[in-house]
Amino acid sequence: MTPARPARPHLRFTDDGRRMREVLSYSRRGSRFTPSQQAAWDEHHQAWVIPDDVVDDPAFDLTNWFGRSAPLIVEIGSGVGEATAALAASRPAYDVLALEVWRPGMASTLERLAAVGVDNVRLCGVDAVWFLEHLVPADGLAQLWTFFPDPWPKTRHHKRRLVTPAFAALAASRLAVDAEWRLATDWADYAEQMVEVLDTEPLLEGGPVERWVERPVTKFERKGLAAGRSITDLCYRRVSR
Numbered sequence: 001m002t003p004a005r006p007a008r009p010h011l012r013f014t015d016d017g018r019r020m021r022e023v024l025s026y027s028r029r030g031s032r033f034t035p036s037q038q039a040a041w042d043e044h045h046q047a048w049v050i051p052d053d054v055v056d057d058p059a060f061d062l063t064n065w066f067g068r069s070a071p072l073i074v075e076i077g078s079g080v081g082e083a084t085a086a087l088a089a090s091r092p093a094y095d096v097l098a099l100e101v102w103r104p105g106m107a108s109t110l111e112r113l114a115a116v117g118v119d120n121v122r123l124c125g126v127d128a129v130w131f132l133e134h135l136v137p138a139d140g141l142a143q144l145w146t147f148f149p150d151p152w153p154k155t156r157h158h159k160r161r162l163v164t165p166a167f168a169a170l171a172a173s174r175l176a177v178d179a180e181w182r183l184a185t186d187w188a189d190y191a192e193q194m195v196e197v198l199d200t201e202p203l204l205e206g207g208p209v210e211r212w213v214e215r216p217v218t219k220f221e222r223k224g225l226a227a228g229r230s231i232t233d234l235c236y237r238r239v240s241r
């Protein structure tokens with residue numbers, strides 16, 4: 001039997017100290033903070049960060065971490081939090097959970113959240129696939145955002161792309177009926193893969209849309225545009241069974 005995917009596969013080591021080999025949708029980047037990231041982390045992590053290890057508690061309850069019960073939006077791979085801060089600020093009635101395994105990105109997000117002054121966001125550094133599978137109930141999401149997921153452009157790395165049929169089925173099952181999954185990518189062949197995968201998922205309906213005007217231009221979007229790539233926005237809606 002395949003062992004269940006762990007919450008923190010990026011932190012797993014073998015008994016003799018080597019990195020555990022896992023197919024991850026992200027790369028294991030450095031975790032060193034810049035001085036301003038360190039300052040933001042020290043000042044704000046207690047207010048906004050859900051520590052990785054608390055998700056192991058069988059009694060873990062997300063509403064306790066938000067301090068209220070509100071419709072939940074999840075962002076997968078929030079990076080440095082550009083979209084998170086702006087979109088959360090205009091949705092005070094929603095709780096926004098940003099899942100990002102790259103700790104310097106989480107720290108930069110804290111800087112942005114503090115600048116904008118939002119209180120409806122929490123960050124967590126565990127694997128988003130694991131989180132959705134284990135901690136988000138069926139029909140539990142009011143919206144899902146996936147902006148510029150790691151493109152894994154080499155063919156031999158395509159298996160690491162987040163948007164696969166298995167993940168699409170999981171994500172669709174977590175969306176409430178009528179809730180939207182918003183995606184964006186600057187890689188044309190990944191956009192095609194997303195459309196192919198999401199069109200095939202029976203619980204989803206949708207496709208490419210005009211650029212979502214509310215979505216701020218993020219670091220990865222800027223990089224893609226500077227390299228001459230065009231951006232595809234997608235919007236899929238959960239349909240009833």
Ligand SMILES: C[S@@+](CC[C@H](N)C(=O)[O-])C[C@H]1O[C@@H](n2cnc3c(N)ncnc32)[C@H](O)[C@@H]1O
Binds near residue numbers: 025147221
């Ligand atoms: C290419 S960056 C895009 C960041 C941001 N959305 C933007 O537009 O600038 C993708 C991010 O997703 C994160 N990521 C990828 N797979 C993830 C997963 N399974 N769980 C949590 N974070 C993930 C990576 O660490 C990375 O920071």
